[in-house]
Amino acid sequence: MRYTKLMFLLLGFAATLCAADSFVGTWKMNPAKTKYKAGKAAKEQTINITETGADMAVKVTGTAADGSKISISYTLPSAGGTGKFIEAGPYDGVTSKRLGLNEREVTFMKGGKPVYTAHSKIAPDGKSLTVAGKGQSPAGQTVDGTAFYDKLQ
Helix, strand or coil: CHHHHHHHHHHHHHHHHHCCCCCCEEEEECCCCCEEEECCCCCEEEEEEEEECCEEEEEEEEECCCCCEEEEEEEEECCEEECEEEECCCCCEEEEEEEECCEEEEEEEECCEEEEEEEEEECCCCCEEEEEEEEECCCCCEEEEEEEEEECC
């Protein structure tokens, strides 16, 4: 009986480790909850995150405050580290740090220097994502604000 309990405990632990990353899914910006101290938030934005082996593929699309198209895609190691761009926009580098199960920080670089940092945190219920961003946006403006996203799937 003791071994059976141990086996179930180990299987439960292994299932937790193998579970999909909490950031995986499609996230749609909620403009009513999004607030910026400097710069302007996008008119609309969607983030699609998928898992590919040990990496996460991130695709950000939408419309910037000035009406221009937003389209950036990159991959990052799920555990954190240096990623690579597929479609970069104004950035030439991206790195991430895993701060917790539902929290990470992504830094975008230009000319090898950090220019924009996004601190992302998923709500305990897993249905919303908060991204506090500061620096130079893809549109080239200085921004400091918090965007709220609702999970679509």
